[in-house]
Amino acid sequence: MNNKVESLYLHFPFCKHLCNYCDFFKKVPVNSDLEINDFHTYMDNAFALHNKLMAENDLSWGKLKTLYIGGGTPSLWGEAGSHYLKNLLDSHRIKLDSECEFTLEVNPASWTKESIESWESIGVNRFSLGIQSLQAESIKHLDRIHNINDVLDTLEYFKSKKVNYSMDFMLGLPFSEENKRDVVAELADALKYNPSHFSVYILTVKDNYPHYKNLPTEEWIETEYLDVAKFLKLNGFNHYEVSNFAKVGLESKHNLRYWKSASVAALGPSATGFFSDKKLRYKWKTKEAQYDLEELSDEAFLLEKIYMSLRSSEGLDINLIKNKLAYLTLVSTWEIKGYLQSRNAEKIFLNTQGYLLLDSLMNDLFALDLA
Ligand SMILES: C[S@@+](CC[C@H](N)C(=O)[O-])C[C@H]1O[C@@H](n2cnc3c(N)ncnc32)[C@H](O)[C@@H]1O
Ligand code: SF4
Numbered sequence: 001m002n003n004k005v006e007s008l009y010l011h012f013p014f015c016k017h018l019c020n021y022c023d024f025f026k027k028v029p030v031n032s033d034l035e036i037n038d039f040h041t042y043m044d045n046a047f048a049l050h051n052k053l054m055a056e057n058d059l060s061w062g063k064l065k066t067l068y069i070g071g072g073t074p075s076l077w078g079e080a081g082s083h084y085l086k087n088l089l090d091s092h093r094i095k096l097d098s099e100c101e102f103t104l105e106v107n108p109a110s111w112t113k114e115s116i117e118s119w120e121s122i123g124v125n126r127f128s129l130g131i132q133s134l135q136a137e138s139i140k141h142l143d144r145i146h147n148i149n150d151v152l153d154t155l156e157y158f159k160s161k162k163v164n165y166s167m168d169f170m171l172g173l174p175f176s177e178e179n180k181r182d183v184v185a186e187l188a189d190a191l192k193y194n195p196s197h198f199s200v201y202i203l204t205v206k207d208n209y210p211h212y213k214n215l216p217t218e219e220w221i222e223t224e225y226l227d228v229a230k231f232l233k234l235n236g237f238n239h240y241e242v243s244n245f246a247k248v249g250l251e252s253k254h255n256l257r258y259w260k261s262a263s264v265a266a267l268g269p270s271a272t273g274f275f276s277d278k279k280l281r282y283k284w285k286t287k288e289a290q291y292d293l294e295e296l297s298d299e300a301f302l303l304e305k306i307y308m309s310l311r312s313s314e315g316l317d318i319n320l321i322k323n324k325l326a327y328l329t330l331v332s333t334w335e336i337k338g339y340l341q342s343r344n345a346e347k348i349f350l351n352t353q354g355y356l357l358l359d360s361l362m363n364d365l366f367a368l369d370l371a
Helices: 032-056 074-091 113-121 136-141 148-161 183-191 218-234 253-259 298-311 325-336 352-356 358-366
Strands: 003-012 059-071 096-106 126-132 164-171 197-202 238-241 244-246 265-267 272-275 280-284 291-295 340-343 347-350
Touching: 003 032, 003 074, 003 253, 003 272, 032 059, 032 074, 032 265, 032 291, 059 074, 059 253, 074 096, 074 113, 096 253, 126 148, 136 148, 164 183, 164 218, 183 218, 197 218, 218 238, 218 244, 218 352, 253 298, 265 280, 298 347, 298 358, 325 340, 325 347, 325 358, 352 358
Parallel strands: 003 059, 003 265, 059 096, 096 126, 126 164, 164 197
Antiparallel strands: 197 244, 238 244, 265 272, 272 280, 280 291, 340 347
């Protein structure tokens, strides 16, 4: 049976400036034209290699149901990027489904009206804006290259377009506790711009982070998270994944595929793709268009399915673990402690308190000795 690949992630690795908290693969181009050309060569080679990998595994491209361009700062790829990508997809006969969710990440002060329109002309119908905070001081502390006016201009533009778009926010920011950052007030302001979706991440940094000593306490971050979850729920946003909130029907279809452990192809430096039926994961190298391939064992795949499904409100299908006493015992401990609920005795899912403790719950899960 030939299986179809219907989701694709592309990683655009360039930014105008490197924010000091960011751990994603990215660089500031020294000579933009030259490095973009090199990137296009990388993608051409990667696609050729990827087609070979698909053929070897009896996979072929179906009409894409989701396409996501992340980074880095893909909005900097501009009109040249949209033309390049259109040609690339055409040359590999990759078509978009008529309902394809096609997302582009956009940074304030790193886009133009012309480039956004050009991306829309090739099918982009969803945007993810890197807002992080609506407070001028926090934006400065985060070492962003733009200022609050750039952020507000970006929000005005996307509001006026009446498009489907998401905003990224971050919690646990440096100086937020001493300055009493009011993230709920920021989100109340954000709602005036009619986003359909929010991703709200807790800042994670290494201990050489310049503001390490100015990070808030765990108690502060917990309160921020619970307040945000409560506020967004009250305002009609479904808390459908640990860090994600959406109006009904406007959840990220692309990201839902990760949480369902479904196949998502990926190309670009550092991008990671997964072919679910084959339990194959591949990660692209950053310097050359080559990948490292890993085949998951049945047990590793099951563990991953448990971990990913518990992240979202879809929850875990209890049948997956019905013969696994160690998992069942752990899950019932979580239930007794009040971190999860069950639905029709078939699905279990974490509540907000469980989401908050996700890292420690997952440490317990991965520490189970099933040998
Ligand atoms: C891959 S980044 C790219 C987005 C875009 N370049 C930007 O700067 O807004 C996607 C999101 O990850 C989140 N993020 C980035 N670094 C993070 C960190 N160290 N801890 C937690 N979230 C982070 C931010 O909310 C960001 O919008
Ligand atoms: S713009 Fe985004 S991807 Fe680039 S360095 Fe900053 S946080 Fe990272």
